Amino acid sequence: MKRSEKYMRCEMKAAVFTGKHQLEIREMPCVEPKEDEVLIRVRFCGVCGTDVHIYEGDKGSAEVDGETILGHELSGEVVRTGKSVTRIRTGDRVAADPNDYCGTCYYCTNGMKHLCNRMVGLGTAADGGFAQYLTVPERLVYKIPDSVSYEQAAMIEPISCCLHGIDLTDIRPGNTVMVVGAGNIGMIMIQLAKSAGAARVIAVDPVEVRLARAKEYGAEIVINPTKDDTEEVLGKNNVECVDRVIDCAGRVSTAEYAVRYAGKGAVVMLFGLTGPDDVAGIKPFELFKKELTVKASFVNPDTFARSIFLLEKGIVDVDKIITDIVPLEDIGMVFDTKLYSKNGKVLINCE
Structure with a gap:
């Protein structure tokens, strides 16, 4: 020991x-x-x-x-x-x-x-x-x-890691933000995206209970990718451009999904952890055509104190x-x- x-x-x-x-x-x-x-x-x-x-x-x-x-x-x-x-x-x-x-x-x-x-x-x-x-x-x-x-x-520690990811995602007031994976981290990301000025948050998850909870935490649009046609849902809700996509699930399929549905000029944050040998099938031409910025986030530099503040002020709610x-x-x-x-x-x- x-x-x-x-x-x-x-x-x-x-x-x-x-x-x-x-x-x-x-x-x-x-x-x-x-x-x-x-x-x-x-x-x-x-x-x-x-x-x-x-x-x-x-x-x-x-x-x-x-x-x-x-x-x-x-x-x-x-x-x-x-x-x-x-x-x-x-x-x-x-x-x-x-x-x-x-x-x-x-x-x-x-x-x-x-x-x-x-x-x-x-x-x-x-x-x-x-x-x-x-x-x-x-x-x-x-x-x-x-x-x-x-x-x-x-x-506080998971909030601080999410906050670093949000900082790097560079959400602008009025942005439409898609959060892929509505687990514990996704719930924190939804709240942080709203506090950063996101006009609409889209939650994507195959589990209906998680999508219901995502709505409670502020997601205006929810998508079950195993049942819903993503393009159709986006169209019905007049989503012209998904400005920021945060992949919290950490799978090859979700990384590919994030790139696929990111709008032109969007930032894609690969926050969830994949396996070290996983390889995603992402076409470089798609990144070029849409001028995407793809980022990742590692741990929590200088975000711990801010996370305590967010909890204290009720900006992030973890009770549910x-x-x-x-x-x-x-x-x-x-x-x-x-x-x-x-x-x-x-x-x-x-x-």
Whole structure:
């Protein structure tokens, strides 16, 4: 395990990933925070697609080396601070940005720290939040307002990733925005697109329950691509141009769909994660003919504080997105039964 040799006098339970399809609940000593770290009693930690990919043994944006405590979407209470910690106090309600950067590589020194060659991520390269306690460097810790619950605060990290994607998508007031994939991330994207000035949001998903929820979150038009003719729906709703398309599903078919229905001069954001060996059948001539800009988005540079603000002010509502809260001891069931794919967001209660 990635633990220091010096421990606090307390024990904790943690869900340890030991290999493909293997999670073990273990009791172990709490970790003593280093001088620049705080010890967080984790309240809730969200199950992310990255956790699922690791559990399934898929290669992707994050891989682990050896036994690791997964989980990076966490909230909790600070119970101890290191000697050099000054900004955070014991008792503070907090959330943690899971991505730590070296600060010295080419990317860090050229305004692209999120592409750092030596980035360390909680729940991947370092132990994460599927545990009762976790040490985190103070620089990654953010206080959360009293008006934001611990459950809501566990959604700050995914909101921050979505916000980076929205920034890159460059939505202009009055734009028509299509969101492909109306899952948890899609619901956040719909709200962020509206807050960025989108005049109309189109939600695309093959699951009717998700489309109904997309309407609740502000989508004016919904399309079930397994039943509806997309061109026909767009025509009936007088959609002359889809200005921005955000693919949240992360599949070859949805990437191709996004390019196909993007209007002339549009921006296509490939936000969802495909497999590293997936190849999409996109015609370069189509990009040329429509003068498309195709972008992708990776993690969450400098968007954590803004995400807290959006939650606090009610600009982003996550209450309907969170559908299942599961005790830490039952985390294996979440992965074995694929609960994360059946309803909405699954949070692990680590208390």
